[in-house]
Amino acid sequence: QKEVEQNSGPLSVPEGAIASLNCTYSDRVSQSFFWYRQYSGKSPELIMSIYSNGDKEDGRFTAQLNKASQYVSLLIRDSQPSDSATYLCAATRYSSASKIIFGSGTRLSIRP
Amino acid sequence: DTGVSQDPRHKITKRGQNVTFRCDPISEHNRLYWYRQTLGQGPEFLTYFQNEAQLEKSRLLSDRFSAERPKGSFSTLEIQRTEQGDSAMYLCASSLVSGSKETQYFGPGTRLLVL
Numbered sequence: 001q002k003e004v005e006q007n008s009g010p011l012s013v014p015e016g017a018i019a020s021l022n023c024t025y026s027d028r029v030s031q032s033f034f035w036y037r038q039y040s041g042k043s044p045e046l047i048m049s050i051y052s053n054g055d056k057e058d059g060r061f062t063a064q065l066n067k068a069s070q071y072v073s074l075l076i077r078d079s080q081p082s083d084s085a086t087y088l089c090a091a092t093r094y095s096s097a098s099k100i101i102f103g104s105g106t107r108l109s110i111r112p
Numbered sequence: 113d114t115g116v117s118q119d120p121r122h123k124i125t126k127r128g129q130n131v132t133f134r135c136d137p138i139s140e141h142n143r144l145y146w147y148r149q150t151l152g153q154g155p156e157f158l159t160y161f162q163n164e165a166q167l168e169k170s171r172l173l174s175d176r177f178s179a180e181r182p183k184g185s186f187s188t189l190e191i192q193r194t195e196q197g198d199s200a201m202y203l204c205a206s207s208l209v210s211g212s213k214e215t216q217y218f219g220p221g222t223r224l225l226v227l
Contacts, residue, residue: 008152032213043203043218044155051213088154092214099168100145100216102154 001026006089006103013112019076023089023103026070033065035036035074039103044088048074079110116206116219124225125194131223132190137206144187145216146179147203148172155203161187194226 003026013019021035032051036044048063050056050072056063062075070093076083086105093099117136125131137144143162145199147155158177159169173179180216181187189199201223203219 034215043221046215046217049215090154099157099160101157104152104154
């Protein structure tokens, strides 16, 4: 089992709708979870970090962490064409809290 | 610009040549990371430094790869005797540890193509 798993997509969502991105993780990662956005040809850009169970909201973005079920999700409200990108889920390992393990990313496409 | 910077942004080289990349972290950040990313994959951890000390290296980092951070500021990543499989985006990130929380911020990357 990969340590951080994401559906590669593409996920197509109409403009203005809610985009829901999901990520599952293994027992070997924990503590800290991150969502990065990556536009084609660019480097990852941090959107959200979440450390404890529950929801964390920042503008149009909400991260949800459920440690019992080992999943973390990202909701994007009022999706805009500029949200079209690859979204990377990432987590730190128990054994090395500084090493971030990334999923392979989900491609999101917002259709006008 | 106060973000992480990397140089060069693009590098084309022939197989067998050596290449060196530079990363300048955010000035107050004490940790610096190198990652490699290939198409369709997330970044893969290569190594990281706390100040000038290299604390961890991935098994991905073969003996052809070496990284330094001599004064705890900028870092270099050198690849010797490049191979076509080294073609990738090389990303640098820096962070400032605050208690148990740490957030890494990425530079723009160096895209390497080995012919």
